[in-house]
Amino acid sequence: MSEANMVQFTRQELYELVWSEPINTVAEKHGLSGRGLAKICERHQIPVPGRGHWARIEAGQKVTKTPLWRIDNPALEHVSLGWRRTLHPQAAFAAEATRKAKAEFQPPKATKVEIRKIGSRLHRSVIAFEQEMRRAPVDHEGGIKRPWVYIHRESVPRVLTLLHTLAHELEPDGITFLSTDESMWFIRGASKIHFEISSPKKRVKSPAGSWRSFENVFVGRLALQIFGSSEGIKKNWVDKDGIQIESDLRGIVFSIKINLMVQAEIDEQRQKAEDRRAFYAHRKDLEQKRIERERARETFLATVAQDRMEIIHLKETVALLPDPAALSPALARMVDWAVKRVADLEERTTPIAIDRALEKQMLFPEPDNLADPGEYMN
Template sequence: MQTIFTREALYELVWSTPVKTLAVEYGISDVAFAKTCKQHFIPLPPRGHWAKLEAGKKVYRQPLPSRGLGMPRDVSFGGSRWEYYGPLPKNLTEIDLRPPPPFDETLDTLRAAIAKRIKKPTMARDLAMAHPIIRRFIEADAPRRKKYLASSYRSFYDAPYFDSPFEQRRLRLLNALFLCLEKNDARVTSSGKNPRDFSVRVGLTDVSISIDDPKAERTSWHGSDIAKPASTPMIARIGPGTAVDGLPMTWQDTAQEKIEAHLADIVINVLIAAENTCRQKEFSHYNWLVNRKADLIERAEKQRLEAEQAERERRIKEEKARVDRLLSEARALRDADEIRSYVALVRARNDTSRDPVPDDRLAQWATWALEQADRIDPVVSRRFLLNED
């Protein structure tokens, strides 16, 4: 069961009730509860806080710091990590949904504040002190280089991936960006050996970043062009490269200026892109809830109309069945009266017959015939009263 708090509400909660008590109440471990608070920069009471409070001693309450970049304004416990927005509230149709309040700072204002504290990334002359991801690429290339240099027939399929001037420049660019990003509380990850796409986690939000040749993106790893010059144009992209609130997310080498001149802008805009994605998720979550609520209301209304239609059809069918039964009973009554009339007519004709049927045989037959009349007669059997139900 997912539980959602605003940061402010959770802050008040953890300073009024011990975490161990809250963890039991919300069905998670106290370690997971504390870890989630730490992720959202929500300070917890230090060891001994509750004992001091119980003893009537004065305690210090650490203030709630500002929300970090890329961090949501709400904190959720429980739910599945596979659910992008989390489970739907059970009483969604009864909830008065309101759009999220505006954020305190615009992205432009936020960018200006970030720009003041970020130092321009520096391009190292070599990669001796490389970022771990870059170092892993270089170390993985060593066996290929050794085999390539020892071979009498050197094929580009066996060439090291990162020995070309182009690849060396790319690794140095990425290294400068990664080191600067991690100094500013962002974490870079990479899967595989392709130095083109990387994921940068800012807070709890991921954005991708890539640097590549705009005309020949490196998607195949069957070989390497070890002669590719460093002057080959490069393009850097954050996410899909689409501008965010007028802020560029794509930079490309030109005759006048190289990507190296925009390293600080790239770092700053990676942080801004993550914050924007975090904000957009909050509003898209609200829109998702609005649409799901409308769908549930529409579905409930459709089910109500279908139920009403089914009830009308049931009543029509039931009334038709009652009328059909009534007509059947009327026919049965006519048939019963016709049998009785027939019996009376037979008796009268037998009395004037030249060769009458003996009385005992006629009486036996008449008794049987009148019993059949009574059997089908709905009045005698009281069957007609069943139509009152």
């Protein structure tokens, strides 16, 4: 498999990846089987979630995360995963854009993002979201639902604090939080990524006397998911027993920045493709118009030639007739008409008249407004 089909990870990056979503899902994205990726992790001494891990998370049960072991072999610190040759070009482009973004942006390892208390003033970009939360109806379970948000009403202050913190942390990089009727976004320039915040439920024993043994209830947990196009970057965070998603604010900020950098690359690629399509469509349109103009040129010149030939023929015909005084009234009227016809045709075919008609119909403009612009240049 060629170097172009490989994606490089550090042990830490692959560790975060296989603990952020099921290993089969990660493996499929990289053209591998779940067992194949598990063997790669084993070779590089990267622990992976055990059987039933994701089912227990889905059920709201407590799970533990095996820490990444320290190793002394530098050769194992980097992992290469191969992409399928049939991978969709857009996914391959996203992978390469992620690699470039990570190379361009590597925050100092000592950097730590702290929760910002709201105090007396909420970040201006979060105010509209807060107002929406206040107006939103509460369901029978205490949940508040709007596009890309489903949280318990008691989690609203925590969510506001989280968004307030992220908004302040991302603002120096030109990144803005925006909440609309359709989604929630992080935006930089013309690029944006949307994300989701929810309150997962946990499976607990039902109260005594209930007909059910267990039920799923809100327990104050939060989950955040970024819907970005990056590959190999963590995009999901879920509270676990004793560990809240705020403990990885640095990772969340890093993911938002990388995903926006990748999205900017994708947006630029799409714009270039759209510009290229528009260019060639315009070029094709110009070609068709040149064909139509060529026909118009031929018609115009043929008409001028026909008019000049008619002038000659009419003059010759009139010259062959006897003295006008000897002509019958009908023939005299025909001669008068022929003389006027010649005058009209001569006026129509003077250089000035022809030049005026050419300008009006734009048959030979300078510069040529239908000239072929040539091949597209990026």
